Amino acid sequence: MTVELTESQRDLWDRARAFGEEHIEPVAMEYVESGEWPWEVYRKAAEAGLIGLPFEEAYGGQNASLVEQCLVAEAFCRADSSVGIALHGAMTGCFVMDSFGSPQQKERWLEPVTRGEITTGIGLTEPDTGSALAELTTTAERVSGPAGEEYVIDGEKDWIANGASGDWVATLCRTDPDVDPEKPYRGLSLIVVPTDSEGYDATPRDRLGLDAAEHARITYDEVRVPAENLLGDEEGQGFYQTLAWLEHGRVDIAAAHLGMAEGAFDRALAFSKEREQGGQPIGDYQGMRWKLADMRKNCQVARAQVYHAARTIDAAERESREVDQSLIEQASIAKLFATEMACEVAEEAVQVFGGKGFAREHEVEHFYRDVKAGTIYEGTSEIQRNTIGKVLFDEL
Incomplete structure (x- = not known):
């Protein structure tokens, strides 16, 4: 460290x-x-x-x-x-x-x-609206029911972590049906939906990697929840609440993928000291050492940015200090660099193992499959580049 x-x-x-x-x-x-x-x-x-x-x-x-x-x-x-x-x-x-x-x-x-009793999720992505959150179509209509004020939720979400096995999902819905075409992000709200609610159905996705985790496709068919499940003191705050979540979540995801890269590197380094070719460990060859040196360098550079971004956000939010950097930009830089770096390091780790790295019996094989998701969820690499670009041109 x-x-x-x-x-x-x-x-x-x-x-x-x-x-x-x-x-x-x-x-x-x-x-x-x-x-x-x-x-x-x-x-x-x-x-x-x-x-x-x-x-x-x-x-x-x-x-x-x-x-x-x-x-x-x-x-x-x-x-x-x-x-x-x-x-x-x-x-x-x-x-x-x-x-x-x-x-x-x-x-x-x-x-x-x-207490480790339940897991949770946040329902943002939809089948036809991934990164374009403001275009989501899941609706929540407030009605008076037998149990008092309720929201009736209809729509679909996709690729939701713990959507099937979790206990509740904070679901981003459109609570104001009158969409302003110039500001479609208005009128969105986050509402907590217990996964045992009638009309809630989730099907786990079969994926390339992350075999021990879970992502699901969810349908909401007239799901009724109490109006008190709204997050925040009024409707229409959901988009801004989501942006705050993304700011933290992207740095958190960057740290997780930094860890993945380090795990792949640890295993590649250990293997290079044990595996022999030509009468000596493969780690004795200059070409192999350069490969490992680049992997180590990339992990160290990513660590510096990840924790710089985390400290900057902590300073601004926990310590109420003025910072001279855009928090959303720092979060995007951390996620973009760390997740793409993890893909490169995991790929090189498989290369260090050679044919063994392609076998499921070795851990680097699933590290290699797992890291790719980081360049997609919680904002694709392209979205991170767009965000950084908007900051550069004073549009955020």
Whole structure:
């Protein structure tokens, strides 16, 4: 770890790394091969105080900073890319709940997460509207029902983490049917939908990688939830709540993919010291050392940007300090560089292993498959470039 940390942050990093080595690495291949969600590992992580860190202490959390969240995400995914991202993704819906939920909502929907009892999701992407959130078509109509004021939700979401196995999904809906063509992002709201609601149906997706995690396609067929499930004190705040989530989520995802790259590098370095060709370890060849040196360099550069972005956001939001950089730009730079770098490092790790790297029995094979998703979810690489470009031209 080359990033300067406080004593408590160093302790957290050491605990998270030790947890990964003891509880993730030994069983990871079992979950990758079976496709089961790692509930047992998740509960152990909760017992170790490594789940729900950013929540307020009143709801079982530790009021952790974004830097501290990133340390845990990095350590988990370094231990294993698939199990790590499953644990990391268990709290996908929690940022908006922690930031915009009422005390009653937090008590009901956050505390069980810190105990490792439930997972959560956030429903943004739709089959025909991926990155264009303002064009979503899922609707929520407020009506008076037998149980009082309710929302009736209709629509579809796709590629939603924990959409099938999770307990609730914070769903972005259009609550104002009168769409302003010039400002279509207005009139959107986030509403908490328990996954056992009548009319809610989710089908897990069969994917290229992330075998131990879960993403699902969801249909909402006249799903009724109480009006009190709205996040925030009024309708129409959903788009801005989502932007706040993306700012944090993109840095968090960058840290997770930094961890994946490091995990692939760790395994490639170890293999290069053990595998012999021509009467010597392959790591003794200059060409191999240059390859490993480039992998190491890329990981170190990514780490610097990831934690710079996390610290900048912490300074602005937790310490109320003025910063001279765009937070959304820093988040986009971190995600863009770290996720694309992880793809390059994982590919090189497979190359170090040669034919063995192409076999499912070796971990680098699924690291290679897993990292690709990072360039797509929570804003594609192209979206990150668009965002950075808009900042450069004073459009954000």
